[in-house]
Every structure is written in C-alpha cells, then in structure tokens.
Amino acid sequence: xxNAYIARLKRELSEEAQQPLAVxxxxxQQVLDWFESLPExxxxxxxxxVELERALGTQGKYLSPVLLSLGWSRKRKxxxxxxxxxxxxxxxx
Numbered sequence: 524x525x526n527a528y529i530a531r532l533k534r535e536l537s538e539e540a541q542q543p544l545a546v547x548x549x550x551x552q553q554v555l556d557w558f559e560s561l562p563e564x565x566x567x568x569x570x571x572x573v574e575l576e577r578a579l580g581t582q583g584k585y586l587s588p589v590l591l592s593l594g595w596s597r598k599r600k601x602x603x604x605x606x607x608x609x610x611x612x613x614x615x616x
Contacts, residue, residue, distance in 0.1 A: 550579070550581065550585060550586070550589050551589050551592065551593070553579055554579060554586070554589055554590065554593060555593070557578055557579060558613065566613060567613065568612075569598065569610035569611065569612055570610060570611045570612075570613075571608075571609075571610055571611075572586070572609065572610075572611065575590075575611065590611055593614065594613075594614030595611050595612060595613055595614055596611070596612045596614070597609065597610075597611060598610055598611070598612055
C-alpha cells in the first residue's frame with residue numbers, strides 16, 4: 524500500500540514538472556485579472572481556496588504556487604477543539 528502511494532506521488536510530481544510555464548504564466552495573469560475585477564471593498568478579506576478554485580476554474584494545487592508568488596499568505600483559524608479553517612489573504616498594498 525505505501526508503495527502505491529509513493530508511486531502516485533512521484534507520478535503527480537512528474538506530471539506537474541511537465542506542465543508548460545506558459546500555463547503558469549496564464550494562470551498568474553488570470554488571478555491578477557480576477558482580483559482586479561473585484562470591487563475594491565471586497566478585495567481586502569480572507570478567501571477560501573474553494574472560492575478561488577471556482578472563480579478561476581482550476582484546482583488549488585495549481586493556484587497555490589501562483590498565489591504565493593503574488594505575495595498572498597496562507598492562514599489558519601484555530602478553534603478550541605483544535606480544528607481549523609484554512610484561508611488565503613492577499614498581500615498588503
């Protein structure tokens with residue numbers, strides 16, 4: 524079982540490495556265009572990854588590196604039960 528998991532991880536890494544840089548560049552531009560299209564009042568707030576995925580039509584595994592390169596931060600909100608909610612915060616301008 525662990526070997527299958529490792530093989531799957533290696534395959535996924537290989538697929539991501541083969542992804543053209545143009546796709547990443549286009550996604551970066553999509554994120555910038557989408558964010559600029561938001562009303563100013565709704566830009567400075569936490570965003571759930573699900574919200575970002577729906578708005579941009581792609582998966583979080585592709586969005587995360589782009590958001591990090593644009594200066595966004597990953598945050599977590601902890602509760603007393605130890606559970607947390609993950610969210611993304613745009614960089615401060």
